[in-house]
Amino acid sequence: MKLLEVNNLKKIYSSRFGGNQVQALSNVTFSVEKGEYVAIMGESGSGKTTLLNILASLDKPTSGEVLLQGKNIVAIKESEITAFRRENLGFVFQDFNLLDTFSLKDNIFLPLVLSRKSYGEMAKRLKPIAEKLGIEDILEKFPYEVSGGQKQRAAVARALITDPQLILADEPTGALDSKSTDQLLKLFSEINNEGQTIVMVTHSTKAASHAGRVLFIKDGEVFHQLYRGSMSKEEMFEKISNTLTVITTGGAANE
């Protein structure tokens, strides 16, 4: 079953008076099955952040459509879009985006509070997630009191607690050390195994090698994609890095 369909997405940025036009996405089409773990890779300026922003309904495409479970999120009214985002999407950001005025627990509760859930239900939902992420002991701490890895796990908990259709991760390992990166990637694999669909934008070959499928974007188009199939992480890693070499050196894809 297709969870997410992206059809002929095009995004052109123009400066305020229409002078300079920059094409960020020229024609992007792909789809994500329910339960899939997809990594999107590409160089700086290839358009991956633009793509993610459009998927996150933070930005509107110039043309094309994005269907989440058959519903075109591009056409959702401005007034409903935040509620839609809150209920269907979970976000993990490179710089965590935790509010330093809240304890980790309250940060995790934030989307639920906004959806007006009762405290009892929030607490009930938090318990298994906190256990899984290993953050039960630090829930009362504040973001500035914990390490980057712990912050990112709290951010993952915040994304998971609404039980979203899709988790969008923007360079989630970008600000983490290698040990925390390993932990986070392991975590992503685990929640994916439990059926959670994840779309992750990343620079890191290592992070991408955990995914089930890797999309490569170049010059605003899906340039190539790799399926993991039965490959081990190491084999996947090698494949990805070969592909990246081909992309950066300008060769055409042969596979």
Add this chain to the structure above:
Amino acid sequence: MNKLFYPRLAVINIKKNSKTYFPFILTCICTIMMFYIMYAISINKGLDGVNGSESLKTLLSLGTIVIGIFSAIFLFYTNSFLIKRRKKEIGLYNVLGLEKKHIAKILCFECIFTSVISLTAGLIGGIILNKLMFLLLIKMLNFKVSFGFSISVPSIIKTLIVFCSIFFVTLLSNLFQIKILKPIELLKGSEQGEKEPKTKWIMTIIGLAALCGGYGIALNVKSPLAALNLFFGAVILVMIGTYALFTAGSIAVLKFLRKQKNFYYKTEHFISVSGMMYRMKQNAVGLANICILSTAVLVMLSTTISLYAGMEDLLKLRYPRNIVVTARETNKNQIQKLDETLDSELKSGKIDMKDKLYYLDNSLEVIKKDSKFLCVNKNTDKSKVSMIEVIPISDYNRLEGKNITLHDNEVIFFSKVKNYTDDTINIDNKSFKIKQRLDKPVDGLNNSMIDLVDTYIIFVNNIDDVGKNSFKEYTTAFNIKGTNKEILSISDKLNKKFSENKIKANAESAVAGREEFLSLYGGLFFLGIFLGALFLMATVLIIYYKQISEGYEDKERFEIMQKVGMDKSEIKKTIRSQVLMVFFLPLVFTVIHIAFAFPMITKMLAVLGLKNVNLFILSTAGTIIVFAAIYTIVFSLTARVYYKIVE
């Protein structure tokens, strides 16, 4: 390197930071202007030679000192705000290769530029406005003084000395701050201090106790004299209470709210409560400052306005006729001589004496013990003393146009003391029967003490029968026609004659009294407006700076919340409510403070002779409304800057 490099960089810096520097320079200019004007007026020779000019000058030079001290504290405070905001920029210079001594050079140039600009503009403005202010003062005092346009050189010199030292000290503190910081810290300078505040229960309790104590004193004060003694203590307690409750109390309340899970985890409360906690942590002292300054402004203005406006009542009370002659510690012989002198003097000047009244009275200082009054000697604690005024019944009959006869042991009685309901009055073990109680004081008598201490007025057949009679006082008052100048010269002539004839008496004219009152209360009023304006300016600037610094910090939070799933209008709403709460908290507390201070201040005004409570209510309400209006305007103007930053 080009010689002009540092000065040019300094100019660029000031321009680039104009959002914060412009208000700072404006404040400097205004304070300099005020200082110059106040000092120039206080040493202006044009004020000499008027009744009460000495007290006026003392008042104004006190005002100069207050302005000086306040400017120093306030400019220092705003400067520290400015430098905190700029730490990142300065850190960047350091990282880019400017050594600390180069940065110090830039800061010196900046300081020189701002000082020169503000001193020049401030002094020019001061010299121009000085005349206007002097005119205003003269108008308020009803003085007739001739003067031309003048520049007060001593005032310029003093202003230069005071403000150059203030600027120099702020520069030193800036240099010191730069010296002790490392570049990495400089880069992060304005991003520190995000720790969650701790609950300080002890401080909260102290604050609560201090505030209750202060309010309690204000509410329970009985006599006006006690109010004068206790006022200062009450003010200190309320100040302590305000600071403690703003800093610790607010946090304690918010933390308590956060513990109420079902309250806290609601969309409307969730973000506000935690946001407020951090706002209060950063702003508590500033807000407490605003609160106390506003209270000071309002108390000062409302009292001085009342005193100024209520002056005529005061004069009427003190001077029932336009000339009043009193003779203290007097006797029959003296009184006769006095009357003769008066008659002959007025006859020789062909002056008509009208509405003449005269009476004799004997004031006894007594202590009430078991419903008996005992005369006291001079060493007794004055705050427990009551007054008994003994006046002959013949004087009463004449003043009131009645014909009452009394037995020797009977009295007619008047007092405002509420709980005295006895049928007799016992003075120094002599008992008198109260034949009649009056329900209002007799016009024309000197009633000025009635509201200050417990006073009992009795009219008797023979005043020598009651108590000691060492303080017999003879008063005669009458109206004469003439210009103010003529009346003044007559009272002067009378006084001269009295001393020639060895009569212990003193003639006062309502005209001279008015001049004295005017220069005192008019001076106070002028000072009230002046300091009020200064404090208001400080309040405005604090609000402005608070809004700006809040804005920069909230910008990030705003973005995160949007990403996490809050829509723009919701965020705007919560931010708005928080900002409103933070900035109107001081105003609310100010009004509460004033409400509690009201009874106490009313009593203190009674000491100064102002008994018109309605007038005081009116002027207090008026000043509060005007102040709240200004506050709201300032708030909405600065809020615009804030929203611009956040979006």
